[in-house]
Amino acid sequence: MDADHEGHPRSGGAHGRHRTMGERWSAFTASPFLPAIVLTFILAAAAGLFAGSYTYNMANPTPHRIPAAVVGPTGTANATAFVSGMEKALNGSLELHRYPSDAAARRGVEEQEVFAILTFRTDRVDFAVAGAAGASVAQLLTETALPVARATGVPVRISDVKPLQKGDPRGLALFYVSLAAVVIGFIGAIQLSIHASELHPWERIAFTAAYSLLGAFTIASVVDWWLGALHLPFVESWLILAFTMFTSGMVFTMFNTLMGRWAMLPTWVLLVMLGNPSSGGAVSWPLLPSLLGHIGRWLPPGASINANHTAVYFGNAQHVFPFAVLAGWAFVSLAVFWSWRRRHPGGREHNPAHAGTDPGTGASAA
Numbered sequence: 540m541d542a543d544h545e546g547h548p549r550s551g552g553a554h555g556r557h558r559t560m561g562e563r564w565s566a567f568t569a570s571p572f573l574p575a576i577v578l579t580f581i582l583a584a585a586a587g588l589f590a591g592s593y594t595y596n597m598a599n600p601t602p603h604r605i606p607a608a609v610v611g612p613t614g615t616a617n618a619t620a621f622v623s624g625m626e627k628a629l630n631g632s633l634e635l636h637r638y639p640s641d642a643a644a645r646r647g648v649e650e651q652e653v654f655a656i657l658t659f660r661t662d663r664v665d666f667a668v669a670g671a672a673g674a675s676v677a678q679l680l681t682e683t684a685l686p687v688a689r690a691t692g693v694p695v696r697i698s699d700v701k702p703l704q705k706g707d708p709r710g711l712a713l714f715y716v717s718l719a720a721v722v723i724g725f726i727g728a729i730q731l732s733i734h735a736s737e738l739h740p741w742e743r744i745a746f747t748a749a750y751s752l753l754g755a756f757t758i759a760s761v762v763d764w765w766l767g768a769l770h771l772p773f774v775e776s777w778l779i780l781a782f783t784m785f786t787s788g789m790v791f792t793m794f795n796t797l798m799g800r801w802a803m804l805p806t807w808v809l810l811v812m813l814g815n816p817s818s819g820g821a822v823s824w825p826l827l828p829s830l831l832g833h834i835g836r837w838l839p840p841g842a843s844i845n846a847n848h849t850a851v852y853f854g855n856a857q858h859v860f861p862f863a864v865l866a867g868w869a870f871v872s873l874a875v876f877w878s879w880r881r882r883h884p885g886g887r888e889h890n891p892a893h894a895g896t897d898p899g900t901g902a903s904a905a
Contacts, residue, residue: 673823714820724787
């Protein structure tokens with residue numbers, strides 16, 4: 540090979556020629572730089588969308604439809620003046636439902652059909668909110684009723700017929716508990732894919748269920764037994780959180796089967812960017828944008844919060860719907876994963892003996 544006066548080989552020949560644009564592009568697409576650059580832009584966009592989704596839903600909650608029970612005669616001067624004042628202050632979002640008695644209205648609160656009770660008496664209005672049904676709604680109704688009472692001259696007595704627990708005065712503990720279950724649920728699935736990639740499909744499902752049960756037990760134990768922030772119906776809340784973690788983990792596993800290394804993107808959008816702000820945990824659904832308020836109930840975070848919220852505060856009126864939502868997402872994710880399990884990045888060969896070894900004696904073949 541030709542060399543210069545310092546002994547370095549001269550550029551030339553096949554190895555020294557300039558690569559074409561096509562060759563450079565092929566080399567770039569095969570390098571780790573392409574996914575790194577794509578991820579850089581995706582993460583930048585996700586950061587803005589993540590902040591925007593939470594800010595849009597939570598920074599300035601606006602009432603859209605607040606169901607409230609009405610008991611007693613509504614044709615009196617006090618009743619007409621107070622209702623008109625409330626509807627004007629809430630931009631017509633107060634949706635009144637007549638109940639025959641106080642007991643029936645209380646049952647409506649227990650069934651989470653209404654967020655407040657307006658009882659019209661001869662000399663005053665009894666306005667009962669339900670903090671446990673929605674802390675943000677109860678706060679809005681209380682802050683609205685007092686100025687309306689002063690402006691209309693109607694005597695109003697405000698009470699809370701379903702208060703939050705003392706360790707959770709703002710009603711956010713269940714939101715953070717469910718958020719932990721959702722996030723750790725799919726992070727666990729990511730870690731299994733990275734550090735235990737050789738698991739067979741049924742083993743991956745089994746370990747997803749195992750870390751879900753153990754993780755949910757830890758979450759419930761810390762919140763209830765250690766911190767005392769909430770007094771949980773322990774077994775029910777534990778299993779709801781475990782169901783949430785398992786569903787979130789299987790959602791990522793489904794996307795990982797369909798999209799490979801880009802699975803984190805739809806998982807994050809579905810469960811965190813869209814699911815958590817619209818779940819009703821931080822801001823009750825009557826104050827969310829109406830479309831998101833409806834969508835949130837059909838996603839795993841909203842279903843988890845609804846199920847646990849009812850278990851903690853309305854235990855005698857648990858609903859099937861949130862469990863059906865979690866079961867639906869889990870079933871679809873499992874079905875997709877199992878149907879296309881050979882596409883999932885992982886697994887190991889069924890090879891009971893080393894290549895070149897006699898299966899009967901274990902000795903190397905000659």
